[in-house]
Ligand SMILES: Nc1nc2c(ncn2[C@@H]2O[C@H](COP(=O)(O)OP(=O)(O)OP(=O)(O)O)[C@@H](O)[C@H]2O)c(=O)[nH]1
């Protein structure tokens with residue numbers, strides 16, 4: 001049975017993500033599991049080319065799922081006093097994530113914008129890209145990724161408005177299953193003043209104006 005309604009943000013990867021199972025990435029356990037998968041697909045895990053594969057996969061998983069052990073406040077706590085009352089937008093932030101249904105990659109770009117809070121606090125531009133990676137480096141669905149980024153902006157920057165647009169190709173739709181390479185999925189989330197049609201239109205024209 002397919003469940004798409006289980007993405008209560010706190011339950012999926014809430015503030016306790018990473019510690020909720022009592023440990024960080026357990027590499028020996030991944031190695032054992034990868035060995036099992038190799039056996040199950042009819043491979044010989046002892047053959048030369050595969051001997052180090054469980055170790056490599058464990059190392060790679062520790063990297064691509066590192067976001068489970070990182071928290072948005074770690075990056076968004078760097079702020080500057082800058083009296084800027086207009087939109088700040090970092091667009092075309094490339095990222096790779098992992099589809100939680102098939103554990104294969106989905107990848108694309110994120111556009112992250114916000115209108116700073118009344119107290120004149122802005123964050124560093126690179127921190128918006130770091131925020132994307134924190135949520136991308138987890139087992140994900142694109143909708144949740146989009147929502148988590150915008151919610152982190154709202155929670156930690158108290159902006160007047162925020163917008164996140166994510167455009168992705170899902171390998172689970174390209175290399176298997178329906179096999180439609182090149183199909184793009186676009187998701188968006190807006191908060192606060194970005195709900196205003198004119199402000200939203202301005203942000204969208206900046207995002208789409210390539
Ligand atoms: N909404 C959403 N769906 C996703 C995402 N990534 C993958 N999916 C979809 O998850 C669904 C899983 O459907 P299932 O029927 O349970 O699995 P499946 O038999 O592998 O489905 P197919 O991919 O159609 O072969 C598929 O339709 C995928 O396209 C995502 O980020 N968001």
Ligand SMILES: [Zn+2]
Nearest residue numbers: 099101102172
């Ligand atoms: Zn998938």
